[in-house]
Amino acid sequence: MIEAPGAESASRCARCGFCNVVCPVFRELGVESGGPRGRISLATALADGELPRSERLEQLVYDCLLCQTCISACPNGVRTDQIVMAARSRLGEDNRNHRLTDVVLRHVASTPRRLQLLALLGAAYQRSGTRSAARRLLPAHLTEKEALLPPVSVRTLQSRVPAVVPASGQRVARVGYFPGCLNNLVYTRIGRATVRALSTHGCEVVFPRSLSCCGMPQRAYGHLDVARELAARNVDAFLKAGVEVVLTDCATCGSSLSEYPELLQKRLPFRVHDVAQFLVDTLGLSSSSSTFVGKVTYHDPCHLVRGQGVRTQPRILLQRIPGLELVEMAESDVCCGGAGSFSLTRFELSMQILDRKVANILATGAQVVATGCPSCITQIAYGLKRRGSAVRVVHPVELLS
Structure with missing residues (x-):
């Protein structure tokens, strides 16, 4: 248990x-x-x-x-x-030391509308003069942490993508889609690329509007009661959608969803797969109409390579793109040091771990680093920026578009 x-x-x-x-x-x-x-x-x-x-x-x-x-x-x-x-x-x-965290995890992150409101406030802050003023006033160590926060999207993924996206051409599968909080509120480009890739390859994509946080942050901080409630909500959403397969482009969410049977003590009415895993193993993606001329290296997210056992499929997906040269980095499956809020609560230690990851990326000479986790994207992009590097960080599905 x-x-x-x-x-x-x-x-x-x-x-x-x-x-x-x-x-x-x-x-x-x-x-x-x-x-x-x-x-x-x-x-x-x-x-x-x-x-x-x-x-x-x-x-x-x-x-x-x-x-x-x-x-x-x-x-x-x-x-x-x-x-x-x-x-x-x-x-x-x-625990008095984590009261603010507890409030956020129990009463904000667990409630979609409140989380979206917080994101909207964050987007307004980032696009106003308040941010530059705050950076001048904040102590140096807090300014560094503030710079870690990625640009929040003004519009959510739910407002950009219909609840049901039809397959392009003949339908070969009907799948549920779980974007997770970061892809819904921050990296909407990843969500759109995922839905586009699935639709292009014959999938009808069902994106329920009643989805909540996957529950991993709550579990990580020991709030198992909240995690169970969120899990039950998400299972119910996909049960009502009538799908037998649920796909996600977030490694953390995929790992969390795959552990719902243990958390809820019951079998799920659907299977959970990472989007790269599904495109390669189920749809048999053999080629891509996209082209990318250059070197790409790949970082294995912890929750994907160990949490779900997905290692080869993202690499196969990348190798299907004409012109793309995949270059392996050293220690590709070693944690980047992000780990959700760890990069904020233990900033210095997180940066020490990140510096090693960035050095391994730069040693490959790649122009792009791909990874299947939005949290890793945030962390690695920040690390590269600290080093003054122009290397881009993307999700593998983005290179399919």
């Missing part, structure tokens, strides 16, 4: 240390308590009542990226991510 992984999963830990070797955070901090093995010990002690709450304990528990790299390296399959989320749930009870 997601709420109680500690006793069963943590007990399988052999303390071999393979997890620490691959952990991006441990590599930067270099202390036992900053790695997966240390966190398992801390979470277990917290669950057993042997360790009192403290700010230091909280920081160590929240320093986990939830990138699942440790899980892939563990010979015993210990689910460190679930252990950490359970610890966060315990720490979240009457």
Whole structure:
């Protein structure tokens, strides 16, 4: 169970240390308590009542990226991510340090209309003189964090794309589409490219208007009750739409949706796939009418490569584009350090992890880096901008258009 992984999963830990070797955070901090093995010990002690709450304990528990790299390296399959989320749930009870975060996750992000209103206010702020004034007045460390925020779209994806988009030509499939919050409110270009690609290749795309956040941010902060409510809403939306397949172009959302059966303790009435996975494996995309002359490198989002086991399909999709030369970067599946709000709450540590990723990207000589996660797009684009690089960051489906 997601709420109680500690006793069963943590007990399988052999303390071999393979997890620490691959952990991006441990590599930067270099202390036992900053790695997966240390966190398992801390979470277990917290669950057993042997360790009192403290700010230091909280920081160590929240320093986990939830990138699942440790899980892939563990010979015993210990689910460190679930252990950490359970610890966060315990720490979240009457936690004054996270009250603002709790309000946002429980009462804003979980309510589409409130989230859209917040996004609209953000768009107005970014396009007004208020932003430049704020940057002059804010301390340097806050100005850097503010610069991380991507440009918010004035119009949502829902206002740009119909609820049902017919297939272009003969219909070969009818699919549900889940864009996630970032693609609906920020990266609307990705959502439009996804719907266009699916329609072009014979899919009728159903985009329900009653969708909510996927629930991953709430789970990451230990709000499992809210995550369940959001999951139930989304399942109901696709159930009413009558689709048997749900596609998403957000790695985090895809990973979250694929874990709904465990979260809700019931089977889903539909299958969940990443859009690149569906285009390649199900539709058998063999070629693209798009052309791109140049080098492209690919970053594997944690929630796609480990969360869903999708590694080869995005690369195959890119290789189908005439003129595109795919160049592999070193450590392509290592976390970029974004991890949702981690880049804001642990900015310096996040930037250390990001710097390594950016160096690997630049070493390829690529003009474009593609990745299937909007959160990764935000983080990597910021890292490249910090280095003064002109390398663009896009979603693979954008190169199909």
